[in-house]
Amino acid sequence: DTILKKEEAYNRSFDDFDYHKIAAYSKEKIESLYKAEGIIHNRLKINSIIVNAKAFLNVQEEFGSFNHYIWSFVDFKVIDHHYTDEKEIPASDALSTKISQDLKKRGFKFVGPVIIYSYLQAIGIYNDHLMDCEWR
Known part of the structure; x- marks a missing residue:
């Protein structure tokens, strides 16, 4: 919730999350982020966005796309859980x-298992909608 409320400031500060631009940030641009209005000024997290943009480009180069990389873990098939209770x-x-x-082996930062599980839900690899959910 904290981050979502700061979405506009993050989009503005990080060039609408254009990973090509972020990967090429100069030292001056990075320094300006530590003082940018409306975002969290944690140096490790700010630096991780830049590191992750570079790692993202490397994955795209190796696999053709990040999409191909991430879906290859599940043989390009949705995992349909059949949960009945949250x-x-x-x-x-x-x-x-x-x-x-x-x-992490590829150099990404702040990508722990909990964040990745949520990401897998968000991109549709995991269908965790409850069995009686209208969005299922």
């Missing part, structure tokens, strides 16, 4: 741990 949905699992470890 309490069944884990915060992380073996797959999110495996992807997290691979991303």
Whole structure:
């Protein structure tokens, strides 16, 4: 919620998350981010955005696209969980741990298993809608 409320400031500060631009940030641009209005001024997290943009480009170069890379972990098929109660949905699992470890090996930062599990839900690899959910 904290970050979502700061979305506009992050978009403005990080060039609408254009990873090509972010990967090429100069030292001066990076220094300006530490003082940018409306974002969290954690140096490690700010630096991780730049590091991750560079790592993202490397993955695209190696695999043709990040999409191909991430979906290859599930043989390009949705994992359709059949949960009936929200309490069944884990915060992380073996797959999110495996992807997290691979991303870290490739130089990504702040990509732990919980974040990756949420990402897998967001991009549709995991269908965690409850069985009685209208969006299922």
